[in-house]
Amino acid sequence: MASPSAAAPSPSTTSATPNTSSSSADWLEISLLTARTITAAAECAPFPYIKGAFGTAVIFLETVEKVKKNRDDWKDLCEITTNIITIVQNQIREQGDSGASRFKKLCEDLEKFLLEVHDRVQLLQKEPKGFRERFKEVVKLRSTADEISKYGNRIRELRSNFVLAATMEIYSHLAKALPIGPPSNTIAASNINSCPLASKIFHGRESILATMVKYYAEDTRKQRIFLLHGLGGAGKTQITLKFVEDSSQFSDVFFIDASTPETIDTGLMNIAISKNSGSNAQDALQWLSRTAEEWLLVFDNADDPKINLHSYFPQCKHGNIVITSRNPGLAVHAGANAAVSDMEEADSVELLLKSAVQDSTPQNREVAREIVKELCYFPLAIIQAGAFISKSGALNSYLAYYSVHRVRLLSEKPAQTHDDYGSTVYTTWQISFKELTQPAATLLQLCSFLHHQGISEQIFSNASLYTFPTHGPSREELRGPLEILSHFTDSTGAWDSLRFMDLTHELIGYSLINFDPVTKMFSIHPLVHKWSQSTVGDPREYHSHMVAIAGMSFGAIPEQAKQVASLRLLAHVDSLLQGDTAVTFEFGVEYADIYRWVGQPKKAEPQALAVLERRRDTFAENHPATLTAMDCVAHIYFQLGRLQEAEALESVVFEKRKTILGEDHPDTLAAMDNLADTYHRLGRIEDAEALRQKQA
Numbered sequence: 001m002a003s004p005s006a007a008a009p010s011p012s013t014t015s016a017t018p019n020t021s022s023s024s025a026d027w028l029e030i031s032l033l034t035a036r037t038i039t040a041a042a043e044c045a046p047f048p049y050i051k052g053a054f055g056t057a058v059i060f061l062e063t064v065e066k067v068k069k070n071r072d073d074w075k076d077l078c079e080i081t082t083n084i085i086t087i088v089q090n091q092i093r094e095q096g097d098s099g100a101s102r103f104k105k106l107c108e109d110l111e112k113f114l115l116e117v118h119d120r121v122q123l124l125q126k127e128p129k130g131f132r133e134r135f136k137e138v139v140k141l142r143s144t145a146d147e148i149s150k151y152g153n154r155i156r157e158l159r160s161n162f163v164l165a166a167t168m169e170i171y172s173h174l175a176k177a178l179p180i181g182p183p184s185n186t187i188a189a190s191n192i193n194s195c196p197l198a199s200k201i202f203h204g205r206e207s208i209l210a211t212m213v214k215y216y217a218e219d220t221r222k223q224r225i226f227l228l229h230g231l232g233g234a235g236k237t238q239i240t241l242k243f244v245e246d247s248s249q250f251s252d253v254f255f256i257d258a259s260t261p262e263t264i265d266t267g268l269m270n271i272a273i274s275k276n277s278g279s280n281a282q283d284a285l286q287w288l289s290r291t292a293e294e295w296l297l298v299f300d301n302a303d304d305p306k307i308n309l310h311s312y313f314p315q316c317k318h319g320n321i322v323i324t325s326r327n328p329g330l331a332v333h334a335g336a337n338a339a340v341s342d343m344e345e346a347d348s349v350e351l352l353l354k355s356a357v358q359d360s361t362p363q364n365r366e367v368a369r370e371i372v373k374e375l376c377y378f379p380l381a382i383i384q385a386g387a388f389i390s391k392s393g394a395l396n397s398y399l400a401y402y403s404v405h406r407v408r409l410l411s412e413k414p415a416q417t418h419d420d421y422g423s424t425v426y427t428t429w430q431i432s433f434k435e436l437t438q439p440a441a442t443l444l445q446l447c448s449f450l451h452h453q454g455i456s457e458q459i460f461s462n463a464s465l466y467t468f469p470t471h472g473p474s475r476e477e478l479r480g481p482l483e484i485l486s487h488f489t490d491s492t493g494a495w496d497s498l499r500f501m502d503l504t505h506e507l508i509g510y511s512l513i514n515f516d517p518v519t520k521m522f523s524i525h526p527l528v529h530k531w532s533q534s535t536v537g538d539p540r541e542y543h544s545h546m547v548a549i550a551g552m553s554f555g556a557i558p559e560q561a562k563q564v565a566s567l568r569l570l571a572h573v574d575s576l577l578q579g580d581t582a583v584t585f586e587f588g589v590e591y592a593d594i595y596r597w598v599g600q601p602k603k604a605e606p607q608a609l610a611v612l613e614r615r616r617d618t619f620a621e622n623h624p625a626t627l628t629a630m631d632c633v634a635h636i637y638f639q640l641g642r643l644q645e646a647e648a649l650e651s652v653v654f655e656k657r658k659t660i661l662g663e664d665h666p667d668t669l670a671a672m673d674n675l676a677d678t679y680h681r682l683g684r685i686e687d688a689e690a691l692r693q694k695q696a
Helices: 022-044 048-065 071-095 097-101 104-122 145-175 206-217 236-245 261-274 281-290 328-333 345-356 362-374 379-392 398-409 425-434 438-447 457-463 479-488 497-509 526-534 539-555 559-576 588-597 601-618 624-640 643-661 666-681 685-695
Strands: 224-229 253-257 296-300 320-325 336-339 514-516 521-523
Touching: 022 048, 022 071, 048 071, 048 104, 048 559, 071 104, 071 145, 104 145, 206 224, 206 236, 206 336, 224 236, 224 328, 236 296, 236 320, 253 261, 261 281, 320 328, 328 336, 328 497, 345 362, 345 379, 362 379, 362 398, 379 398, 379 425, 425 526, 438 479, 438 497, 438 526, 438 539, 457 479, 457 497, 457 539, 479 497, 479 539, 497 514, 539 559, 539 588, 559 588, 588 601, 588 624, 601 624, 624 643, 624 666, 643 666, 666 685
Parallel strands: 224 320, 224 336, 253 296, 296 320
Antiparallel strands: 514 521
8 A cells, every 4th residue: 555655855855964074065955945035936928838847846956855866967957047047037037928938849848858867866866665765865866977977968068058049039029129020012903813812800910910921022932831720719710811802913813712622613614704714613723723823722711631632633743832721731731830829918009909900009008018928819709899899898808708708708709890700719629529520529528527728648648547545435336437537448348649640630620629749749729728618518527537537647646656657647636726616536645745746735735634524534544545634634734834733643644554564564654754854843753663673
């Protein structure tokens, strides 16, 4: 039986070892204090990658703290790590959300690097006598000077990248004081050739438009294909129309509805007829292949992943194509592509005020800034909000309406619009949702109860390894979660990554989720995240299933890997506990452990106390399950500095385990070690030493 005393290092284990110089202790104490302070301040920041990097930095520094020999060899590594997170903290303080977003990739790289070093050090630890001993054992560093130097070179390179990113952020803010927009060219109506005009309130997207202009200006001597991909309502079509409107290089522009094979055939047939070259789609493709001019073919709304768009391309080495699609997989056809998602804040504010027909006063801009932030800077949501405000005049009260009537406001089509887009925010996603298989839809709905970022396959694959302890929930109690997990396992019950990949590819194909191949993590747009909960018939049931799956996942993780796993699960646990569904199926211990591993005992306490109360009601006081829960509460009290309460519980656990299991049982030794720690903190040195001698 694993004791919860292994869950997190106690805050008291920071005393200097005999082989550590006072000067070494000074620099390390400063680094640790700085890192812990910065990490605590970042707890309220809405950026999991920031929290992940900061939290991993603290774990790394705490690991170095336990090194007896050669600690000073790690000084540069530790101080540079602290310097990096200080840079990020300063940028967030000065630049806000934009400062944080610029560091996303770098923070993920830093976390990956520090975890690698942490794992290297973990391998050098000897087997512990007790579970808390894992963190009390001093790490024996057998690393050579060359290896430490290698780590040093990599962390210095990372710091250079962070400094560069911070410098770019400063320059970008200075540049905004003198905005320079792209030149606007007037294009003859004849060149549009049935291509609609961009919306009159179109604003922003300069970066994507500049990328498209540059791409189509290149002399590639081959057919140029550009893909714009992203969620429905992100503005892909409007960007394309603006690009066409501001371009003068194309001899002909052909706009084709690519939503079905029939609409594509019709669009191509119209080209053939208009050019007197035939009467069907094949005739049009032949004419385009023969006409070596700068024609542009726009395939709009090519969202159906079952359509092979390549069969509709003219087979030649000339011409230009733009594709708009929810499916990023169409990038296989393109020479270049751009993901279309949220707008920049300043552009979002301008779009809202334009669509709402509101003056751009400082007061209105401030109110608009809060609205677009709540709408996650998503274009179609902003336009719908603007339409509502223009009708009602409710700029100042819009957020109050939105907090109560979010689903209604994002589902209703306004009477007056600025373009021909036929769907609202929620209905455009519902169209995609209806195309999903049931397992894929269920996966999306389950993930909507997790945090919208940092979702991994491991959350589900680890849960499939859960082994059902004797005092835990039964298979019948977990029937719902097990049925869900069966979608991702083979006939033998083993995890099948290919099945999981098939389902996630369905979701990615409609941009309902995103995947980062570097971190192997999935994310969901915040608005999609909220919307997908609204598609669930019984939210409490799905919430309960996801609570259980997360608990099963953590329960199946090996003890030595739980600290890192806790850091990655923390944001998801916070999200799951925001609902009104209790932590069911006796997974309160797992949730308490997660909070203890990351140093948040106040959040762990209510979970652990609830479990202890239930187990006292269900089992005898001597039952191993009750003692485990009691030990968990004691450890939380220890972390909180409530030493008298910790000592009272630890004494009970130690005596009962000694009687039931014997003095030499690992669980008894772990309880003895915990009690000795508490005696030492209470100043009862002789009592602590007496227990240590028994353990020796």
